[in-house]
Amino acid sequence: MALKTREDYLEALRKLRPNIYKFGEMIEDVTTHPATKRTVESHALNYDAANDPELEDIYSTTSTFTGDKIFRWNSMMQSTDDLIGNMRMKRQNYRRTGSCTGAVCVGWNAMNVMWAVTSEIDKERGTDYQQRLRNWILAAQSKGLTVAGALTDAKGDRSLKPSQQPDPDTNLRITEVREDGIVIHGAKLMICGTAASQEIFLLPGSIYGESDQDFAIACVVPRDIEGLTIVEATRPSDRRELEDTADVETPDTGITQGWLLFEDVFVPKERVFMCKEYKYTAKFIQYFTANYRACIGACVSGQGDVMIGASVLMARLNGLSAKTFTDKLVNMSINNTITYGLGAGACALGFKHPSGSFFADSHTAHTNKVMVATLPYEVKRMTQEIGGGIVETGCMPSYKDFTNPQYGHLIQKCLKAGAGSAETRFKAARLSEWLTIGSGVPGCMHGGGSPDGAKLVVRFTTPLEEYANYARKIMNIQEEVIEPKKK
Amino acid sequence: MALKTREDYLEALRKLRPNIYKFGEMIEDVTTHPATKRTVESHALNYDAANDPELEDIYSTTSTFTGDKIFRWNSMMQSTDDLIGNMRMKRQNYRRTGSCTGAVCVGWNAMNVMWAVTSEIDKERGTDYQQRLRNWILAAQSKGLTVAGALTDAKGDRSLKPSQQPDPDTNLRITEVREDGIVIHGAKLMICGTAASQEIFLLPGSIYGESDQDFAIACVVPRDIEGLTIVEATRPSDRRELEDTADVETPDTGITQGWLLFEDVFVPKERVFMCKEYKYTAKFIQYFTANYRACIGACVSGQGDVMIGASVLMARLNGLSAKTFTDKLVNMSINNTITYGLGAGACALGFKHPSGSFFADSHTAHTNKVMVATLPYEVKRMTQEIGGGIVETGCMPSYKDFTNPQYGHLIQKCLKAGAGSAETRFKAARLSEWLTIGSGVPGCMHGGGSPDGAKLVVRFTTPLEEYANYARKIMNIQEEVIEPKKK
């Protein structure tokens, strides 16, 4: 069966019930509204790529279930190479869109992680979650779905557990278990790519104990399900997208994050893959973060590639050879390669779950998360350093001024410098600004959890006593050297 | 004579001819227009402070000419303490406005630097520039002026000198020298605080040789002088300032940068302090950058103080103790202190010019510039790390959504977390975003020149041969060790 096309995808999005809002107003059609059409375009490019002979290898693969050709982002990942395939696609996506295509990331990861987790639950509890999931995956592969994934709850007071919150709605929870499904209520926040998704995979936001079992949920819902209201977040520069000069001021691609507000939403049981089995949330988080934090290295390296490219453009447009900045460009490249290579290393050092799913090495993946939360900031700094003042400081007038009949010609004279026209320099400067402070990009810092959380994992996966014993043995220290007692 | 007040200042601004534009439209009154009123407010706070018994020590001093009490930003700086007084005021300004008050920075520095440079020109050339400057300074002190300063030209192709540019207007130049003054033409870009200034001190943008003598200009012009058109630059988040929710979405203070477009502007000779004396542009740049790059350490540390404060707020609003982040807060504080302390060190290691002006040590000041272009990026990163996702990723909806009658209450439920209300958390998150990626701040990277330029100075002020001789002497190496010949 032929892969779905961009047109199929846009058509499917247009059929969804409008339930997305921004700046207080409803968005009728996400494929054309200026607030959402860029993230839709980013995802539509995936359909183009999968149907493009040059890129299909990156964007498609073979179903382990049916043997059919399917979109890679709907596939099972069962080896190091499959995980690296995920990374290759992510890096390529950033290179083509400058940003995140979040609706082919978390959902994809979720279905692979839940494949393993459901096998564990089923085995111990006699449930049939994996069969339900299998059915859903088969449908997703066949329909070529784009599926966002949602972990992060509103959380409320960070020092309290979900069940202790004054307002129970700060975390998504099950309010009713019925014969035919469950009713859920609460919020998931900052969900990437929601506006471009057809469905949303809902996941546990943390590790839960028994008292928080109502929050142990995994299920998939259509993006336009009854009872779900979505509000798009705003970024510093996104009002530029609403103006008639948007074509010059901002890329055609981009990402948005949604706040998902659930009010008594019914999810039929065939779409539910975890229902209060809180004990398995630990495994879920472990597997999910391992793969997520290994592969995110590809995202920041892909965006870093574009920052290198934008810097090369800016150097030349300023009248300088890119060679002038060789040292900085090499350092940018090194930073990109650290997160990509370390991610690939986590994939290579991973392990195969009995269910068939393959998971990256946790210790290495969480180390990578710390790098992902650090190195891109340096790459951004270097992008601003190479680009010059008009990139860094909010120091360039708007395109409305650029074309103003009274003084626009003077602005244009000021902007013409080295290679290329004044307009090209305008656009390139806007790109570097957007990549570094326009924030057209979700966070490498907190996306998928904070670096401090990653450090906790690093701490617990570093065997201090074993290492101390290596030291003792090398120096022939016979004596035990133990922790001091509390005094 | 009493110091001028906020009201005097605002009144003076209102009397100026409207010649500032943004988004293609003219700004009638800079004190009330949403695009400029924030930078005006930042500067008005200086008048408040100088008249406030608690702060007057920082904001006022005594005229070395008249013995009158004057605004510190109109004073001569003739000692280490005077320079550190400049730094104290800058840091305080950032702490109260979160950003730059550029119209009490470059102009102030300029008059002190030109005091020394004019004495050198006068001595060798028999001119009377210093007397002209003295008269202007006396008037500025008496009127309590706020004076922007403008160095940066449009530049054009960075690989060509001003006189070689295809378009001569890419650098501000003298097109005619008349008996009663000069005519100038061209552009100065990214000039901080223009909209809040009463006058603008125009300065040489680089070191010029004989063929570029037409570009060797120093003079002061009223901000609304005939022939001058000013276009305000735009920043990623500044369209928020134009909306009716601006009070919540953005601070009341801020900075803007202007592009100054000069078309045959006549400057009377009593306001001209350098006219084609290209030989002195080297000294000008040396003195100017020494003081500027020493004192800029105070700016980034003051903004860093606010980032620490905003991070303390965010931690608590998220439900966590600020103590959780002690390590990061200490590292932020260390970074702030490096730039402030290193700036103070440059002031302490400076020298007194025969004219009375005091200049910071160049080597130390340029080293500080490199730090100023590096460390604040780390402070910003840590601000985002402590603040969480709603600070970092453009992950929070607009205030229009926050108050939406249909779903606003759900947004508010999501935003209420630890200490404080949902609205306070909204505002604090916007502040951290603004401080880090909203770009309500001019550049520590390129403001006052690039860090690569600073490294050039560091290179030439590091005596490699002397250091090599220390090494030889310590190791009793008698032999000369010289550079290899070209092969």
Place this chain on the structure above:
Amino acid sequence: MALKTREDYLEALRKLRPNIYKFGEMIEDVTTHPATKRTVESHALNYDAANDPELEDIYSTTSTFTGDKIFRWNSMMQSTDDLIGNMRMKRQNYRRTGSCTGAVCVGWNAMNVMWAVTSEIDKERGTDYQQRLRNWILAAQSKGLTVAGALTDAKGDRSLKPSQQPDPDTNLRITEVREDGIVIHGAKLMICGTAASQEIFLLPGSIYGESDQDFAIACVVPRDIEGLTIVEATRPSDRRELEDTADVETPDTGITQGWLLFEDVFVPKERVFMCKEYKYTAKFIQYFTANYRACIGACVSGQGDVMIGASVLMARLNGLSAKTFTDKLVNMSINNTITYGLGAGACALGFKHPSGSFFADSHTAHTNKVMVATLPYEVKRMTQEIGGGIVETGCMPSYKDFTNPQYGHLIQKCLKAGAGSAETRFKAARLSEWLTIGSGVPGCMHGGGSPDGAKLVVRFTTPLEEYANYARKIMNIQEEVIEPKKK
């Protein structure tokens, strides 16, 4: 056939002709002389490990030629997993010896790289190098040899090619090609593990052109071949090894580097695998550095593990809980994991050569080299920070003072602090000192080439134009933006 044992190995070493010198004197027996017995012990541990059921998986594998069980360090590496097997063994070696076991590193890498290179030469030139190499490898596997490898020449003036050097002996060269073999002359320097090796694999030190064809050599020689004089280098702390207190002052393991001085050494042709085929030195260097610089990440991480362990000991011996230093220990662990994980990533992203050899990805491997030359310095700094003054500053008396009858008891009183005895604290402090400034370890900086060389590779493997085109495409920039012409 059973694997060789420690005893077999020591016996083999003892049979070699004494041709190693240190401090001006000949070393009769490397297995007992205090200057060499530590590096021999480090390598003897490999034989123990390969015969130890718990570790044999790391230290042994199956011959691709014979199916026999062989030492891993004599094996062909033909997949990602084989390369990671190399890394696992390296890390384990550092954990058990605190240092390098250089005689199972370069030689091993050499035979795999030359397997590919000889196949290329043979194919194009009709030679039989691969067959010769195959025979030698079979013998090495069968005899369980420990084989050092030697690339680095004395080089002479770095700005001249080998053939341009005033002294031709600064690079190892072929002085005569005979029917039955070749005669070589010159020097290879800083060769790790020479004293512990049975044979030495000699390799081209650089990429050579036609005029330097005499320097294009690959061959294997017995360590005690006629005409070869070896002088051991000295390290800051190695005189401690010669004293009767050595057991307490220094580990039982260690590494030494030798200077190999060749004077008209004849190598029979069956041991020669490259003879003036200069064109293939480029491939050799490419393949060699890719695998070497990927795997070296395991070395520095293994040593870093020991530094973590030593720091845990020191904390406790000082009277503090290791928990006090959690943040630093985590950062040390992160640094270790970056070089290990990035190395594994390079292995995962590598490629299979038609000959069967597998090579790591060059771009990633060279990025890792830059990290390897940077991060361990931070780990060392943290080791000194945790350890306290007696670790850092050469601030602890000798063991002779520790046991002095007059005042030794006072020293011992001073050294007793928290957990453990005064002597244990003495030994642990010496270990941390040795790991950080005693230099009982070859260089992560220049071993296998300089980081600046690695940056050159990073530069040439970063496709700047491709990246610039991504940027153009994202911003819809139609215009070409090309490098400026020279002016």
Place this chain on the structure above:
Amino acid sequence: MALKTREDYLEALRKLRPNIYKFGEMIEDVTTHPATKRTVESHALNYDAANDPELEDIYSTTSTFTGDKIFRWNSMMQSTDDLIGNMRMKRQNYRRTGSCTGAVCVGWNAMNVMWAVTSEIDKERGTDYQQRLRNWILAAQSKGLTVAGALTDAKGDRSLKPSQQPDPDTNLRITEVREDGIVIHGAKLMICGTAASQEIFLLPGSIYGESDQDFAIACVVPRDIEGLTIVEATRPSDRRELEDTADVETPDTGITQGWLLFEDVFVPKERVFMCKEYKYTAKFIQYFTANYRACIGACVSGQGDVMIGASVLMARLNGLSAKTFTDKLVNMSINNTITYGLGAGACALGFKHPSGSFFADSHTAHTNKVMVATLPYEVKRMTQEIGGGIVETGCMPSYKDFTNPQYGHLIQKCLKAGAGSAETRFKAARLSEWLTIGSGVPGCMHGGGSPDGAKLVVRFTTPLEEYANYARKIMNIQEEVIEPKKK
């Protein structure tokens, strides 16, 4: 009265009772014994410099008591300029010796700090400590003494107070107060420059409470006082100093640290300046660390200057232009300037004590300590990077091998490269090794206390609530935002 000369100084040292030991043996004459003559030479250079017209400005000044010309290291520091004078001398010392001259550092600081502390004690307690101190200072100025200073106790278990230690001798304490003086017992460790000192200023090692009052001691003792045994610590490379090749293997200058073992030492009361007044130990520590940690920036920058110089030599000796490494040399220079300039900034931001003493700003000084414990490690790394393998890895044979009649000529051929002779390259390589891993230098890490201690001060001197209020005010947040209550 003429300043003392090198000869006077050496003569005075020779007259002292031999009470210093190393490697288990007594040192008869510190001025000639190879283990101590290098640190004596370093200090003798101070006498030369003070009598040298070119340097006397740095090394001498005028007594505030008598108006006589005195050694700067015996002077009172009563202004920013005096403190910067201390820094200038420290930097110059490092440039001339490559290392520390510890006997003109802590003692000098001590007398200035105790000048202020004794005035506080005297004022509140009616004692006459300051008069005693005045008398001693006058004598020190007149005799031109070189005076070491000793803070660091053996400490014992870091988690226990001095009075809680199982062994009371782990901290120096008063065991008896007599009419005519005090008796002290215990140990001070790692005391720089002891072997070169004539007297030693003993100081409280920490802040003490009432139960630890016996440890609150300040006094001065002759270096050879009865009951004091001194054991010299050992450094990795110091056995080289004992060999007959020492002239080539190591500099003529250097530093050593001593362990001071006090057994019932009687100190007459006129040399006692604090006796159990524990309340003032807090002030002592505050003042002492402020000046010490400001000025130590000069030490590491001075050593950094030599590392730059040594790197220039090595580049050329390797056959490369120093220009090849401009970027690294500039970064080294920047690091040096940060610690020097930040120290100068702390001096400029300091305050004058009512007693006349001047103290650097604590917050800035402790920030500098953190830099001092970080940046030199980078400078060392770059020194190794520029120098090449023979500098880094313990990869060069000994001078005994260099001159060996059998193969020495071959070693020499290997060492001759670019500019200069083989022997010069040998010596320069040893210098870079000594500067970076030979550890001929006391610690920038723990000298004067640990960086973690400095961070504690930074933390308490950063006004978080004030900064939070700036943030609130900028964003018009009316609500208080307070720390969460414990839950």
